[in-house]
Each structure stands twice: as structure tokens, then as C-alpha cells.
Amino acid sequence: MTAGPGGYPEDSRYLPIGEHGLIGDLRTVALVGTNGTIDWYCCPSFDAPSVFASILDADKGGSFELFADTLAKTKQFYFPDTNVLITRFFAVDGVGEIQDFMPIEEDSDEVDRHRVIRRVACVRGALPFRARVAPRFDYARAPHTVHQQGSRTTFESESLSLALSASVPIETDGRDAWASFELKEGEHAVFALDRIGDGITPRPCPIAEAEEQFASTVRFWRKWLSASRYRGRWREVVHRSALTLKLLTYAPTGGIVAAPTTSLPEQVKGGRNWDYRYVWVRDAAFCVYALLRLGFTEEAEAFMGFLSTHVPLTGVSSTGPLQIMYGIDGRSELPESELNHLEGYRGSAPVRVGNAAVNQLQLDIYGALLDSIYLYNKWGNPISSDRWEQVCTLIDWVCENWDQPDEGIWETRGGRKDFVYSRLMCWVAIERAMRMAAHRGLPADIPRWRRARDTIYHQIMKHGWSASLQAFVQHFDDDVLDASILMMPLAKFVSPTDPKWLSTLDALGSGLVSDSLVYRYDPEASPDGLEGPEGTFSICSFWYVEALARAGRVDEARLAFEKMLTYANHLGLYAEEIGHTGEQLGNFPQAITHLALISAAFNLDHALG
Incomplete structure (x- = not known):
């Protein structure tokens, strides 16, 4: 056998993950x-x-x-x-x-x-x-x-x-x-x-009927794509991302799966293999932002319909009113099991179906959901009075519960911590709700919300900042970098030109970035309860592009973006991660990566003028 990606023996029975279309x-x-x-x-x-x-x-x-x-x-x-x-x-x-x-x-x-x-x-x-x-x-x-x-x-x-x-x-x-x-x-x-x-x-499907169905399928996709308003520099890759997101949409409910596969490994021969065929609440804000920016209002409405119908905002379980993910039909039970009779991609066992992370506490999802509601209320249709009452209930819960450790955005299995990103997104949840209340004159307990929002802000500034690194960090009172911090200026928590943010951007660039590719964090410095290293996370790379552009480092942002485009597969598709030799790793293709690509392209276009 010859050497394959990552130095493991090449198994000719398997095509590389990136050698696929959808x-x-x-x-x-x-x-x-x-x-x-x-x-x-x-x-x-x-x-x-x-x-x-x-x-x-x-x-x-x-x-x-x-x-x-x-x-x-x-x-x-x-x-x-x-x-x-x-x-x-x-x-x-x-x-x-x-x-x-x-x-x-x-x-x-x-x-x-x-x-x-x-x-x-x-x-x-x-x-x-x-x-x-x-x-x-x-x-x-x-x-x-x-x-x-x-x-x-x-x-x-x-x-x-x-x-x-x-x-x-x-x-x-x-x-x-x-x-x-x-x-x-x-x-x-x-x-x-x-x-x-x-x-x-x-x-039957005779040759003539197949030809007719070919033509009608082509007409469907071209008519759908014609609704796009994007006229920027990267039209081809943005439109391929949009077409991919549409493919990942479950039309009966409007939900968008994180990826259409399960257990494609983050590391060949490793155990970081998860089932991504569900709808993550975290993707909500990215989804609504990207779809509305492109002009696909029906798809944004359908996704908001999924959230309204299948994501209850009033019930409270041991992990709060929300789960981090739901089935494509809105079901809440996603029991995880292992299929031990399957060897896994190139021997990357276990193969899993279901996802036990559904029961984790990840407080950042509240900010993602509220940001999506805010964006839809701003660019789509005003939310209903019933939905606003649910929002108020949710924000009241966040005000009571934001100050607790959780598993964080990366769904680590190494124990709960005071993750800065989780606090950041709790701040986003409260801040976006306050904006909606002020804009539309909606009833709200603004004094209480403001106190909670400001307390979170001061806590992040005090405990989420490392004087030794001169950077915001992964979790409180530690010195571990984390790429999720790139969302700080994107979420409008900090000015993209704030001195603290600029030094953070420099620290992330030197500590987690490799040829425009961005690692989530260093698992050795911050044990996550899982074995083995991992590749760079493509969504983080596009966040990095956007953070550079917003900071005024436009030439760097454009170069990083163009480099990221070379890491796509031959069709312009991205898996969750990019390995050491440029190979696609993880579930494929990943929706949130293509959402982040669209956002980065829009903002880079704007910065370039």
C-alpha cells in the first residue's frame, strides 16, 4: 500500500472524501x-x-x-x-x-x-x-x-x-x-x-422520459438560482454554496441538515466520527443571514418556520428550554449507537448513528437563535406577538442561567468549562432581544435584561482576557486560544479595530492559523476528552477572512479567502475539516462551512468596494 492522507496506508477500496459530488x-x-x-x-x-x-x-x-x-x-x-x-x-x-x-x-x-x-x-x-x-x-x-x-x-x-x-x-x-x-x-x-x-x-423510465426529466431538473435548479441577488466577485463559488445548501434542505419542514453523512472521520483511523444528519440550532443565524443576503427569502422563511414549529421556547429541561439539535422532522430524541459491523471509512471506527451531544448544555445556541430571529425580524417579516412572548420567556431564562459552565460550541466531551464563546453568545441573545424591543416598542423587562447583558460583558473583559497572551481566550482564567473567538467582532461584541481585538487577531494568526487554515484549538493545551489530533476547521477559516476584512486588513483577507478556495474539492464543496495534506476530512459537505463562505464573500466584497 502507498501512503495516504496523514501518512496512513492508502486503501484503494475507498475514494478520498473530497472525490465526491452530491x-x-x-x-x-x-x-x-x-x-x-x-x-x-x-x-x-x-x-x-x-x-x-x-x-x-x-x-x-x-x-x-x-x-x-x-x-x-x-x-x-x-x-x-x-x-x-x-x-x-x-x-x-x-x-x-x-x-x-x-x-x-x-x-x-x-x-x-x-x-x-x-x-x-x-x-x-x-x-x-x-x-x-x-x-x-x-x-x-x-x-x-x-x-x-x-x-x-x-x-x-x-x-x-x-x-x-x-x-x-x-x-x-x-x-x-x-x-x-x-x-x-x-x-x-x-x-x-x-x-x-x-x-x-x-x-419504467425509458430513455425519452429520462431526457425529459433531465431537462425539467435543469430548469428547476436554474429557476431557483435565478432568485439570487449576489453579483460580487465570487459569483461561481457563492452560487455553488447556495445550491449545496438547498440540497441539504429537508423540504417538508424547512430544516437544513448540518451535513448529509455520518461518521466520516475528522482524522483517518481516529474516533472523532459523528452523525451530522440533523438540524443544529447553532446554524440558525448563519443560515438566515446567508439566505436573506442572497435573496432566498422563501428558504429563510421555511427555516424560521422549522424553528417556530419544532423548536419550543417555553419548555425547560435539565439543559434549558432548547436542545442543541433536532431531527429533520423536529423530533427531540436522537439516541446514539455504534454500528460495530461496519469498519468505518478507511478503518475509522466507530460508525455512529444518532448523536449523544443532543443532551449537552451549550449556552451559545441561545445567541444563535435570537440572532436569527433578530435578522429575520429586520430583513424578513416582523415576528408575531406570540413569538415575542416566547422570546421574552427565553431571555428571562438566559438571564437566570448564563453564568454556568457548559460543553461549548465544539461539543467537547472533556467536562464543562466557562467558555468565553458561550458567554459571548448569551450576551448576543440578550442584546438582540433588547434591540427588537426598542425598535418595535415591544414590552420587555429592559432593566433586568440590561443588567445581565452588562454583567456578561464585564465578566468577559475581566476573565476572558489573557494579559500574558494579550488575547481573548477559550475559557475563563486560562491561556488557551480558540478560533470561536473570531466571532467577537462579527457578533458586534467588540469593535473590529479595538486594540484588544487587534492583538487577539494577531495571537490567533500566529497560534492557530496555517496558510489561511485555522485550527479550532490545541487539544493538548485544552484536553477535550477525545483521542488524537484533528485537521483545521473550514468554518473558522472563513471567520478569519471576515475578521481580517472587518479589521481593515483587506489584502490579507482577500489572500486568505483565495487560498481557502483552493482547498475546496473539484466541485467547490467543503467537508468539515481540511487535513495536513489538503484533504477533505469529516462529514461532507458541511452546511455551516458553505454558510460562512457566503458571509465572508459578502463582507469581503463590501470591504473591497
């Missing part, structure tokens, strides 16, 4: 590798058990392979201004391509079909192709049977059935299905994989 139907997605293989697909929703999961276990996880059956180079791109993915094969005898997409069936009886269409074309010469469909239902735990009838092959498990329609002959061994065929220049073949049952009947 397709979806606003309810679930599939990851398609540059080799033409779908190696991650959950049906019928983001957080449903997987059907294809070879990205988590190359041997047992299941996949849908489709490739030119000859020595060929591959390239991948999105059909312009869409989420239709094209994988091209360049061989001695010809050039072929796969057009992968999921039709968007809004307001239709077909919405639960979740059709995946794989349209194969030979565009030059002649090429042999091979397909292999090997579903492994319920995270490869449930057996299934295979039945054939004409051009349809049905895979049936106890909880889910899928029908494969193909325009070429299919063979089966009772478990998997495969096909070998040759296409000449101008010829096409089509594979369509449908969920069936619960009123969804099998339906």
Missing part, C-alpha cells in the same frame, strides 16, 4: 464518486438507514457502481447552475459520461418516489460500460430478496423496497444485479432507481 431531491441525497459509484444513499430521508454505504465499509456497505469498463481517466463537474452531476470517462476508444440527478417532484404524487436517474451517454467513439447494483438495507443489517419482471428488478427488504428500471439487460444472482453493455457515439442507456410501496407503484 445529488438530491430536497429530502435525501446521494454521494457520487469520481469513479461513477454511488457509495452513500439513505432512503427515504437524510437520516433514514442507508441503502448504499460503501463509503463507510467498502466490502459490506453496498453501492451502485457504473463506469466505463476500460482504462479511462475521469473528470466530474456540475451541469452549469444546477445540481445535476456529470462524471466523464476519457479512454483511448472514446469518451462517455454519466448524468446523475434526482428529479424534484414538488406538489406531486411522485414526491415519495425519490428517483435516482443515471443517464449514460457515449459522446465520442465507442465504450464498454459496466453497472453493479448492490443495496445493503438498514446500514447493511437487513437481508433482502431480488425479483425480476421484464426490464424491472425489485430489491425488497422488510422496511424498504427499491425498483431498478434499466434500458439494458440486467442479470441477478438473487442479491445483486449487474449489466455489461456497449454504447456507440450518440447512444444512451438509462438506469432509474425508485422507492416503491406505500402507494408508489413501479414505473
Whole structure:
């Protein structure tokens, strides 16, 4: 074996995380590798058990392979201004391509079909192709049977059935299905994989229908993107981020998942593997800000609808009125378990489903939620009187409970601490509520809120400042740097040109920044209860860009931003982290990274004039 990312042996059974594109139907997605293989697909929703999961276990996880059956180079791109993915094969005898997409069936009886269409074309010469469909239902735990009838092959498990329609002959061994065929220049073949049952009947997908659905899917994405108001310098990458965020939206509720995958590791062979297929409250303010800035008011309204419907502001549990995350359908129970029969990406066990961090106390989420409500009230629609009463209840709780240790923004499992970022965002919660009350003349206990807000401010200034580092730090009365502090000027807690902030920015630059990439913190200096090192966090890198721009260091900000763009994958997508050799690490793609990219681009455009 050759050496792979991070110095670990390269496992040729696995593509690098970044060697994938994404397709979806606003309810679930599939990851398609540059080799033409779908190696991650959950049906019928983001957080449903997987059907294809070879990205988590190359041997047992299941996949849908489709490739030119000859020595060929591959390239991948999105059909312009869409989420239709094209994988091209360049061989001695010809050039072929796969057009992968999921039709968007809004307001239709077909919405639960979740059709995946794989349209194969030979565009030059002649090429042999091979397909292999090997579903492994319920995270490869449930057996299934295979039945054939004409051009349809049905895979049936106890909880889910899928029908494969193909325009070429299919063979089966009772478990998997495969096909070998040759296409000449101008010829096409089509594979369509449908969920069936619960009123969804099998339906063929002839070549002509696939062509029509291709055209209608292209029209949908281009019409959606045409609502964007962004006309800045980085239109292509901003619009790719917007298209990605739309793919990560669960249309029935308006929630946006943090990422569509689980257990892709923050370090190969490490144990920092989490399930991100849920809606984080922390993403709320970033989401509303980015969507409204771009002009996607309907999506911002839908996300606020998710918060209004599924995030109660009045109930109080052991960790307060809010959980840090919710299911895409608003459910609060997300029990965490390990799938020990799966080896994990390149042996990075454990594979986890569910997320035990749901029960952590993370006080920063109150600032994120209130900031999103404030932004929506300012740029969207005024919040209702009922919602304002809930806000008041929430702020009263924050005034009573802000002064306690918590697990912090990074969801550490090393015990609770007095994290500066948590205090900062409690300040944001109270400050934004006071702004709304003043702007609209809404009733509020302003004297009480002001006392709490000012007390937090003074506490941060006294205990969150390190005289030895000349910087704001991770938690009170310590000397550990933390990239979350980059949010201080972004949240308007401190002036971006305040001397204390400028020295903090210098300290972060020398202590946590490497070639524009930003580490969250040093796990050795601040043990987080987890084993092993980690890569740099992409969201922090975009926060760094924005902090530089706001501080007037515009040339540095632009260079850092342009460098960050080189760390994207070939399609402009980002995982959670960037490894030591520039590889994508962690769940992929990550919504909040693309939200931060949009925010950084907007503010850098503004600073450049």
C-alpha cells in the first residue's frame, strides 16, 4: 500500500472524501464518486438507514457502481447552475459520461418516489460500460430478496423496497444485479432507481422520459438560482454554496441538515466520527443571514418556520428550554449507537448513528437563535406577538442561567468549562432581544435584561482576557486560544479595530492559523476528552477572512479567502475539516462551512468596494 492522507496506508477500496459530488431531491441525497459509484444513499430521508454505504465499509456497505469498463481517466463537474452531476470517462476508444440527478417532484404524487436517474451517454467513439447494483438495507443489517419482471428488478427488504428500471439487460444472482453493455457515439442507456410501496407503484423510465426529466431538473435548479441577488466577485463559488445548501434542505419542514453523512472521520483511523444528519440550532443565524443576503427569502422563511414549529421556547429541561439539535422532522430524541459491523471509512471506527451531544448544555445556541430571529425580524417579516412572548420567556431564562459552565460550541466531551464563546453568545441573545424591543416598542423587562447583558460583558473583559497572551481566550482564567473567538467582532461584541481585538487577531494568526487554515484549538493545551489530533476547521477559516476584512486588513483577507478556495474539492464543496495534506476530512459537505463562505464573500466584497 502507498501512503495516504496523514501518512496512513492508502486503501484503494475507498475514494478520498473530497472525490465526491452530491445529488438530491430536497429530502435525501446521494454521494457520487469520481469513479461513477454511488457509495452513500439513505432512503427515504437524510437520516433514514442507508441503502448504499460503501463509503463507510467498502466490502459490506453496498453501492451502485457504473463506469466505463476500460482504462479511462475521469473528470466530474456540475451541469452549469444546477445540481445535476456529470462524471466523464476519457479512454483511448472514446469518451462517455454519466448524468446523475434526482428529479424534484414538488406538489406531486411522485414526491415519495425519490428517483435516482443515471443517464449514460457515449459522446465520442465507442465504450464498454459496466453497472453493479448492490443495496445493503438498514446500514447493511437487513437481508433482502431480488425479483425480476421484464426490464424491472425489485430489491425488497422488510422496511424498504427499491425498483431498478434499466434500458439494458440486467442479470441477478438473487442479491445483486449487474449489466455489461456497449454504447456507440450518440447512444444512451438509462438506469432509474425508485422507492416503491406505500402507494408508489413501479414505473419504467425509458430513455425519452429520462431526457425529459433531465431537462425539467435543469430548469428547476436554474429557476431557483435565478432568485439570487449576489453579483460580487465570487459569483461561481457563492452560487455553488447556495445550491449545496438547498440540497441539504429537508423540504417538508424547512430544516437544513448540518451535513448529509455520518461518521466520516475528522482524522483517518481516529474516533472523532459523528452523525451530522440533523438540524443544529447553532446554524440558525448563519443560515438566515446567508439566505436573506442572497435573496432566498422563501428558504429563510421555511427555516424560521422549522424553528417556530419544532423548536419550543417555553419548555425547560435539565439543559434549558432548547436542545442543541433536532431531527429533520423536529423530533427531540436522537439516541446514539455504534454500528460495530461496519469498519468505518478507511478503518475509522466507530460508525455512529444518532448523536449523544443532543443532551449537552451549550449556552451559545441561545445567541444563535435570537440572532436569527433578530435578522429575520429586520430583513424578513416582523415576528408575531406570540413569538415575542416566547422570546421574552427565553431571555428571562438566559438571564437566570448564563453564568454556568457548559460543553461549548465544539461539543467537547472533556467536562464543562466557562467558555468565553458561550458567554459571548448569551450576551448576543440578550442584546438582540433588547434591540427588537426598542425598535418595535415591544414590552420587555429592559432593566433586568440590561443588567445581565452588562454583567456578561464585564465578566468577559475581566476573565476572558489573557494579559500574558494579550488575547481573548477559550475559557475563563486560562491561556488557551480558540478560533470561536473570531466571532467577537462579527457578533458586534467588540469593535473590529479595538486594540484588544487587534492583538487577539494577531495571537490567533500566529497560534492557530496555517496558510489561511485555522485550527479550532490545541487539544493538548485544552484536553477535550477525545483521542488524537484533528485537521483545521473550514468554518473558522472563513471567520478569519471576515475578521481580517472587518479589521481593515483587506489584502490579507482577500489572500486568505483565495487560498481557502483552493482547498475546496473539484466541485467547490467543503467537508468539515481540511487535513495536513489538503484533504477533505469529516462529514461532507458541511452546511455551516458553505454558510460562512457566503458571509465572508459578502463582507469581503463590501470591504473591497
